[in-house]
Amino acid sequence: MDTPIIQFKDFSFKYNSQSAPTLKHLNLQIQKGEKILLAGPSGSGKSTIGRCLNGLIPNVDHGEIAGTCLVNGKDIAKTSLFALSFSTSTILQDSDSQFIGMTVGEDIAFSLENDQTPRAQMHAVVDKWAKELGLSELLKQAPQTLSGGQKQLVALAGVLVDESPILLFDEPLANLDPASGLKTIKLIDQIQAELHATVIIIEHRIEEVLAGRVDRIVLIDDGQIIADQTPNELLHTDLLEKDGVRLPLYVKALKKAHVDLQDIPLLTQVASLPTTNAISTKLTHWIQPQSAEEQRKTIPLLTLKQVGHRYDKHQRYPLEDVNVTINQGDFVSIVGQNGAGKTTLCRIICGFIANEGQVLFKDQDLAQQTIKERAEKIGYVMQDPNQMISQKMIFDEVALGLRLRNVPETEIKERVLKTLKICGLYPFRNWPISALSFGQKKRVTIASILVLAPELIILDEPTAGQDWKTYSEIMNFLRQLNQQGKTIMIITHDMHLMMEYTNRSLAFAKGKLIADTTPLELLTNPDLVAQASLRKTSLFELAQHYQIPNSADLIATYVNSEMERDHHE
Amino acid sequence: MNEDKVLGFQPGTGFIYELNATTKLIFLLLVSVACMVTYDTRFLAAICLLSVFCLKLSGIKWRQVSFVVKLILVFALLNLITVYLFQPSYGQNLYGSKNVIVNAGYFTLTQEELFYLFNLVLKYICSIPLLLLFLLTTNPSQFASSLNKIGVSYKIAYAVALALRYIPTIQNDYWSISVAQQARGNELSKKASLSKRIKGTLNIVKPLIFSSLTRIDTISTAMQLRRFGSKKKRTWYVYQPFKLPDYLVSLLALLLVAAVVWLWQINQGRFFNPFK
Incomplete structure (x- = not known):
């Protein structure tokens, strides 16, 4: 047997910023040409393993190393980040924030520029990979203007120019619509076959990754390897669920x-x-046969008439002509490809951007109402809680909206505490927000919206990039709110979330509302599935x-x- | 958010867009220095016309630059007022004559002082359109490569380019945080008092700083992973070779500098004196 390309021998690592080690006595061998899936819940240490493979540990994230980790024969403790980057190419999680070049071509060329490749040769290499991945037409565009799937391709092309023996993907599916996710997985297979590369994928969405070939799943929990088996063997055990990874x-x-x-x-x-x-x-x-769902009496809450918005004259598919009525008690999912107009629609409803048509809330036209006034009827929760939180303490953050509305402090206290109880945050009421997990922060932002007692709450991808535990936590909480009578709209890429939690789906494609139906009917219609870039x-x-x-x-x-x-x- | 309101490079076509970034940088630097040095009103007036003409030629829209221009106007006005208040008699010392317009003791206003202030205004009109033109028509990456070409370290050049490139992103972040805050009840419109608006803005700035820091951290990691900084030099994908128009424009910049030197000789100093 050849020497393994990656070898952890009794390897432990403790970040300087933390008191306990993140990785504990790891032993792992990966052979050249293998495809490995590193799975585990958030905070299990799977990303830390990735950061060892590309040399960020110990070169950027300082800490204590015990044992050895050899990558392509190099000891990571003694190798510079630059030297190791020839062995391991990394595709980071959020392709949006890792674009460096102004144009697609420039971004693909970035590492070649740093290697002082002459310009003519650089252009040749970029053209070759762009052609290979079908990006030739896009070379002059800004990466930010592309669809989620195309962005991933650009990020991939940018590391393929290095032709390194190891390709490391850090949660490649987190920001993709279902159809692009599947394409990415197939593409990774194809690239690996061509380059004979060793591929490591860090992901907690096992089912999606298994759409491609996987040699072994390495399951991580609490900094230790709890399983290192073929996918088939692992699926026969109950280790995945025990570890908080969705089967x-x-x-x-x-x-x-x-x-x-x-x-x-x-x-x-x-x-x-x-x-x-x-x-x-x-x-x-x-299977229990389902009785036909009893027709609920529908009371219209929000009516949209010919709603649309165009950001600028170059926009190819501006949102236009959306006509839909949301009823009281609906739990609506908004789905479709990135850039199809989902977020734009929510911004129009909240009054953040101008609207070409009419938005009626309980038959009242909202056109004349300010953002602040609308917020008392319609709450909006941004995708990234860190962009919403401005106070230090949980109580103050939730109280902010009331304080700004000059509600008396005694009433504020009562309403905030009640909201915190609903959100399961009451025990933490005197905590600083910085001590919370992502899921808890999300709840704080939802609480800070709920406290204003809106009847409709809109959430932008509440579970994107979250592990199964956080996902269930957030979604079950939203379901509770819905059962208590709140009307909820969420933007999502998660098909099962749509099926499991929502009772109505709005599908968008190229700026148009193409379907308004039940999730089940949406997914059973192959045309709609293809148009909106969804997946059964x-x-x-x-x-x-x-x-x-x-x-x-x-x-x-x-x-x-x-x-x-x-x-x- | 409307793209047109963003102050940053946007692709376009035309003579100015096609010029090499190095050419534009050379022109901007040389002509700005020339305008700073000289107080020859005829020269300044000519450059004013030239730079306003170039701005017109580029097809930049007023709403793209209106905010910055207004901001600069306020500061320019403040600057003029303080220059006057500091020494109202500066003009007469300079030009060696005294033609009084308004007699008011220390604040006596003379034609000479007014003429001097007029020259300062012209200087603003010379350089600001050129600077805006440069920022809005130059691809930041090409700007970096041209900075590097004229001898600035590529790390600094790249940092400048990234900062330029992130202006629109950060404006966007600011916008989305701001609307979310307004929805919470943070009144930022003119309806609210100034102190409330300042306090409200602080509530936006805090999340903005944190999200920008995360962004910087991610991008610098991404750059290091792709070996930025591993060598003393680097090559540039976007580098454009000099073409004929570039040589001509650079030559024009040199001629303008020569003109300033020549005018210095004729005027026997930096000042053109019509009061002689």
């Missing part, structure tokens, strides 16, 4: 239907499941694979059993 939906459905996973030789794809009668009987038995969840595939006539029943049964579980917790 592929179809696997979970099989488990819920009491199918014995040990009887299934290959679990990694729906297509490879054996179509035995035993399994389909168990599934059919598990594996539960659909499962139903099809076992020829279950009504996939809606299967999905509803699944969602109901999840809700019961959450209820018990």
